[in-house]
Amino acid sequence: MAAVKRRILIECGAGETRAALVFDDEPVRFWFGPARGDEALPRPAQTGDIILGRVRTISKPLRAAFVDIGEAQEGFLPLGAAEEAVEGAPVIVRVKRPAVGAKGAALSADWARDLGRGAAKALEEKSADASAPARLGALRDASMQAFMQIRPPGFEGQVFVNDVAAAQILHAQGVEILADDDRLFERCGVDETIDAALERTAALPGGAHLVIDETEGLTVVDVDAGAAADSATGHLNDKVNMAAAKALFGELSRRGIGGRIVVDFLPPSGPAARKALLGALERAREGLFSARFGRLSADGLFDMTAPRAALSLLELATEPVGAGLARTGRRFTLDWAGKTAIRALERALAVRPQARPRLLVGAALEDYLCEARPQWRERLAARHGARFEIRADDRLEERSFELVE
Known part of the structure; x- marks a missing residue:
């Protein structure tokens, strides 16, 4: 090979x-x-960040501390047998996993791991002069x-x-x-x-597809034979399952999905088919996706656990909308929409040096680009000249844009 x-x-x-x-x-x-x-620029804590936090509360039953790291949710810091924490005291922590939904960041007291002695000492000295919460370490x-x-x-x-x-x-x-x-x-x-990875479904050969649903607790992947069921013969389930196994880990990797993952395969035709499916899953993940496999049941239900060290693509690009309704949806964040609009404008400027494009934006997007991120416009002008225009258009939805060349 x-x-x-x-x-x-x-x-x-x-x-x-x-x-x-x-x-x-x-x-x-x-x-x-x-x-x-x-x-x-201010941003949420990310995996690997070293932060001077402040202990807010200690849970003796959990043997853990809840630490203020400057975010809406307090971080969760497990305490080892030899570790002690004092409420109100500053503490240096490393972020193991960022905050997800209503869950605060997962923290570790082993912040000096992978740092040289000199670098660790420098951070300790910096923390002595800092006011918690504060992010330590050089940018x-x-x-x-x-x-x-x-x-x-x-x-x-x-x-x-x-x-x-x-x-x-x-x-x-x-x-x-x-x-x-x-x-x-x-x-x-x-x-x-990237656009395809933000979709709920992923196509498989022959008309089958994967349906991928993320929640705060786990991700569920449904293998749907779809149109393949209309034309295939023989062991249809086994064929679709093998195609799904081949595509599964690429889709999970592109979406940045981790944590508990449950896959509902079609029922395998028998023990030999189950064994072949497990072998296909092992081969497909090699070098691409790290996960601890669980059990594959006789009816095709398979579970695994993958490291969750960052937000998924869906969590990064979108936010819940419709709070208070029976079911909430998701929409692109202002930051994601703004970056997408600026990227489209930048590409038009680079490809056509003589063009004078106009970026028409919704009201909320104009406010974000002009008030919160004016430096993006300034960088475009420095790189390509002030031969473009960004202005609001009442016809557009508040977070949408249109590029006119």
């Missing part, structure tokens, strides 16, 4: 920095972060954050970046860089893959 060609693509835009991990020609993982220059350039977060263990492959200054920063840290232009995501189909 030929070796898989692995690449990391880093795109530094006016409004955000994005990264994609590509196996052969298939994007399998994404990372989204601040634009270069926006690293100091990294967004391009370096992208590389460190998207890079899988033991990565040996090519790294492409579309920004000369970012390439120099990465190269200075020993990363071999292949410079590229502003269309590297477009040429690899990354944007289309």
Whole structure:
């Protein structure tokens, strides 16, 4: 079997920095972060952050402390047998998992792990002069954050970046860089893959599909034969299940899904089919998705647990809407909508140097771009000249946009 060609693509835009991990020609993982220059903007705590928090309460039955880390929900800090905590006292913690929904961040007292003695001492000295809650540690350039977060263990492959200054920063840290232009995501189909990963369903060969539903407690994946049931013969369930096993982990990886995952396969035809399905699942996840497998029942119900170290793509891009109704939906956040609009404008400016595009936006989006993120417009003007316009259009919904060229 030929070796898989692995690449990391880093795109530094006016409004955000994005990264994609590509196996052969298939994007399998994404990372989204601040634009270069926006690293100091307020943001939710992320996995790996080292924070000076303050102990709010201690639960003796849970042997844990609830720690104020500057967010709406207090973080949960398990205490080991030899660890003590005092209510009201400052404490240095590392974020193991960010806050998800109503659940606060998962914290660890082992914050100095992976730090050299000198670096750990420097953070302790910095914490002595800080007022809790406060984020400790030096800010990294967004391009370096992208590389460190998207890079899988033991990565040996090519790294492409579309920004000369970012390439120099990465190269200075020993990363071999292949410079590229502003269309590297477009040429690899990354944007289309991101859009597809935000959909609830994923198509399988022959008309079958996966239906993926995320909740705060677990993710449920339903394998639906769909149109395949109209034309297939023989062991239809086994054929659809094998196709689902092959596609499953790529879909989970692109969506950034972790935690408890339950997959409802079609009932296998017998013990041999169940064994073959488990083997297919083992092969499909290798090098792509880390998970602890549970049991595959006779009727096709399969469960597994995967590390949950970050928000999923759906949680990052959207937010609940319709509170108080019988069932809430989701809509794109203002930040995601704003970055999408700026990216579309930036691409139009880069592709057509003589064009004078207009970005028409809804009222809420105009307020966000002009009041909360004016630096994005300024970066576009510095890179491409002030040959564009951003203005509100009453015809558009508050978070939508239209690009007129």
